[in-house]
Amino acid sequence: MLTLYDFPTSGNCYKVRLLFAHLGIPFRRVHRDILKGETRAAEHLAINPAGKVPVVETETGARYVESGAILWHFARGTRLLPGTVEDETRTLQWLLFEQSALAIPLGRPRYFIKILGKGGEFKDDIAKLMPLGQQALARIESHLAEGNPYFVGRRFSIADIALFAYAHLAPDGGYDLAPYPAVRDWIERVRAEPGHIAIDER
């Protein structure tokens, strides 16, 4: 069975649980509390020298890191990773966009406000991130508003799983989704996919 080294409130870890739920892949969870420094402890650094979660470990000891690469690896050959060259490249574009432009500006304010409970202390950092987060939301809004129900190939895929994680959690970081109606509709479409689980659901 696969092992997921997991911090349950992390959007990046949630992506992996959501993929496994959709594909019916069984796994066990090992809890790593980021707030207690467990991802920076020697025991975890031996598993991932980058000191991060998620990490997925196979029974033979192979380990996979970077949420987008984990999605790609375990979705290969399934309905969740479109198989044409063109769709593969489009999927990769969205996975990279999510990590370069969306996860940090949408995820960090949530981390400061909701997870650390220190929104006031980090208000300058949050103020700097908000315009970047709004740009990221506007970018995904413009794609969806062009009549695309999903991000690649008109069907639900790992591109949606990757983008959904921090996009649907954005309000926890103080973002208002009212100006992004196509994003709100897409969030409901993702939630309605058979096999969907919420971030706080096993």
Add this chain to the structure above:
Amino acid sequence: MLTLYDFPTSGNCYKVRLLFAHLGIPFRRVHRDILKGETRAAEHLAINPAGKVPVVETETGARYVESGAILWHFARGTRLLPGTVEDETRTLQWLLFEQSALAIPLGRPRYFIKILGKGGEFKDDIAKLMPLGQQALARIESHLAEGNPYFVGRRFSIADIALFAYAHLAPDGGYDLAPYPAVRDWIERVRAEPGHIAIDER
């Protein structure tokens, strides 16, 4: 012929030129000056709604964005994208690590200091980024110091091209590479690859 929408001092644009040099792929360059706001002008937003470079456009009008996805797309089927499932996943891990943890902390200080010439004005931002950049350098150092000459499969690939761009430019952002001897050796190995071009070389 391919068209590259290009800002010559951008590390992300350099990755694409370096790939095309290695593969002998001809292309024409269209200059977009980030400092003059050209990537945020209507003419460019029509090409890439994210308002960024690089963008590669084919003769049939298909457009590719996100430097890592461009590397993947054009390296597919060549010696620069290892073909096994395992090596593909490892390549993707490094492409995502580069965008999530390396490009911004190594690239932004260089942008403030060398490109804008405003290191003093942005010194607080730079000070916040430096520990993250040092972590990213330590991560690639630890991989290389384990006896890996390159990042995937013991040979030069797009993972090296992606990581090389901002890693070799880190000193322009005030980073000292002395504590990272394996990174320094690898930089020299990448420079010695047949077909290599420098960032300011066509």
